[in-house]
Amino acid sequence: MSFIETEEQKALRTAVASLGERYNYVDYVLPRARKGEPLTALWNEAGKLGFLGVNLPEEYGGGGAGIYELALVQEEMAAQGAGLLLVVVSPAICGTIIGKYGTDAQKDKWMPGLADGSKIMAFGITEPDAGSNSHQITTTARRDGEDWLLRGNKIFISGVDQADAVLIVARTEDHRSGKLKPALFIVPTDSANFVKQRMEMDIVEADSQFTLFLDDVRLPADALVGSEDAALMQLFAGLNPERILGAAMAIGMGRYALNAAVKYANERTVWKTPIGAHQGIAHPLAQVKIELELAKVMMQKAATLYDSGDDFGAAEAANMAKYAAAEASIKALDQAIQTHGGGGLTKEYGLAAMLGAARIARVAPVSREMILNFVAQHSLGLPRSY
Numbered sequence: 001m002s003f004i005e006t007e008e009q010k011a012l013r014t015a016v017a018s019l020g021e022r023y024n025y026v027d028y029v030l031p032r033a034r035k036g037e038p039l040t041a042l043w044n045e046a047g048k049l050g051f052l053g054v055n056l057p058e059e060y061g062g063g064g065a066g067i068y069e070l071a072l073v074q075e076e077m078a079a080q081g082a083g084l085l086l087v088v089v090s091p092a093i094c095g096t097i098i099g100k101y102g103t104d105a106q107k108d109k110w111m112p113g114l115a116d117g118s119k120i121m122a123f124g125i126t127e128p129d130a131g132s133n134s135h136q137i138t139t140t141a142r143r144d145g146e147d148w149l150l151r152g153n154k155i156f157i158s159g160v161d162q163a164d165a166v167l168i169v170a171r172t173e174d175h176r177s178g179k180l181k182p183a184l185f186i187v188p189t190d191s192a193n194f195v196k197q198r199m200e201m202d203i204v205e206a207d208s209q210f211t212l213f214l215d216d217v218r219l220p221a222d223a224l225v226g227s228e229d230a231a232l233m234q235l236f237a238g239l240n241p242e243r244i245l246g247a248a249m250a251i252g253m254g255r256y257a258l259n260a261a262v263k264y265a266n267e268r269t270v271w272k273t274p275i276g277a278h279q280g281i282a283h284p285l286a287q288v289k290i291e292l293e294l295a296k297v298m299m300q301k302a303a304t305l306y307d308s309g310d311d312f313g314a315a316e317a318a319n320m321a322k323y324a325a326a327e328a329s330i331k332a333l334d335q336a337i338q339t340h341g342g343g344g345l346t347k348e349y350g351l352a353a354m355l356g357a358a359r360i361a362r363v364a365p366v367s368r369e370m371i372l373n374f375v376a377q378h379s380l381g382l383p384r385s386y
């Protein structure tokens with residue numbers, strides 16, 4: 001692993017940051033997020049510039065690079081307050097899984113669109129009665145002649161209104177209960193008996209979450225991704241990119257908050273010197289800087305391991321990176337608000353709104369506690385309590 005980025009990676013950072021600047025938080029993102037309106041113009045332009053599919057194979061119009069580069073894109077966008085939640089889902093999870101395990105026909109149909117952003121695929125695993133315990137999911141696929149009939153509920157599924165399809169994690173009738181033997185299905189959002197209901201969330205976010213009701217949704221045989229027996233591998237292939245991209249978004253948001261705080265601390269003077277001269281303001285910001293940098297190094301380690309093909313090694317690093325990034329970013333937002341005094345709670349800066357959004361990373365895609373469980377069990381060898 002090199003700590004020095006290539007000229008290409010540095011150029012990508014600069015190009016993405018300049019797009020993010022044009023679609024910045026205060027002028028573009030925040031007004032839309034307050035209305036719960038998707039960032040469609042930004043998504044489309046990022047897609048045309050090749051940023052959204054930078055990790056996907058060149059033969060399907062992607063950039064042929066890795067999760068490292070996609071995380072870099074996400075981090076730089078989020079550092080302008082313009083992170084894209086659906087990047088975590090569409091190119092990172094779904095693009096990776098279909099690229100690695102899809103049939104040729106599935107790749108031909110979906111990959112070019114996922115690569116240039118003209119197609120969006122949401123990802124649905126969470127269920128109301130299963131939550132963090134994916135072994136408990138009950139969405140079931142049963143064969144009906146050549147077709148599949150899919151039945152079940154999903155909750156908190158992001159971006160279904162923008163998506164052409166949802167990659168649904170189900171189980172087949174033969175494995176209706178017990179330890180999860182998943183089967184992954186590409187479910188078009190315009191399928192009959194596919195009902196979505198927008199959730200009433202109390203966060204300021206451009207992308208909405210949905211409850212899904214799948215009431216015997218009929219799917220052709222080729223809706224099943226790859227082979228039924230490889231689905232656990234498929235699911236795992238998507239988890240590391242999901243965590244790395246979640247970390248990237250959190251780190252970017254943390255950088256946004258820190259930059260805003262430093263700018264304000266340098267300008268605002270209520271005694272003789274700018275408030276940034278007081279250690280009570282400067283030290284917490286210095287701590288935030290250190291914690292964001294540490295989280296970023298772990299994220300880059302995870303991405304490098306993942307891109308080198310070491311899924312197992314990447315899992316520990318990706319979990320740790322997502323944990324550290326969420327904590328650092330929430331702290332950054334909180335400290336940025338404190339630095340702004342009363343201004344930190346006004347609509348002008350949108351920092352209080354962003355704190356709510358940063359808080360997502362402590363819960364999703366996997367909660368802080370489940371990461372601590374993972375580390376306790378797998379890294380430390382402690383017994384499992386659940």
Ligand SMILES: Cc1cc2nc3c(=O)[nH]c(=O)nc-3n(C[C@H](O)[C@H](O)[C@H](O)COP(=O)(O)OP(=O)(O)OC[C@H]3O[C@@H](n4cnc5c(N)ncnc54)[C@H](O)[C@@H]3O)c2cc1C
Nearest residue numbers: 123124125126131132156157158360364365367369370386
């Ligand atoms: C904004 C947002 C977007 C999301 N987008 C998607 C999406 O696109 N697709 C998707 O499938 N899901 C999505 N999710 C769902 C997300 O992945 C879940 O919310 C998350 O995995 C936690 O599940 P839960 O909400 O059911 O919490 P629960 O599993 O009910 O957990 C509740 C609390 O108990 C703790 N807990 C549970 N089990 C244990 C244990 N064994 N030990 C210690 N503590 C434990 C948890 O850490 C948590 O603090 C999204 C969620 C949010 C908030």
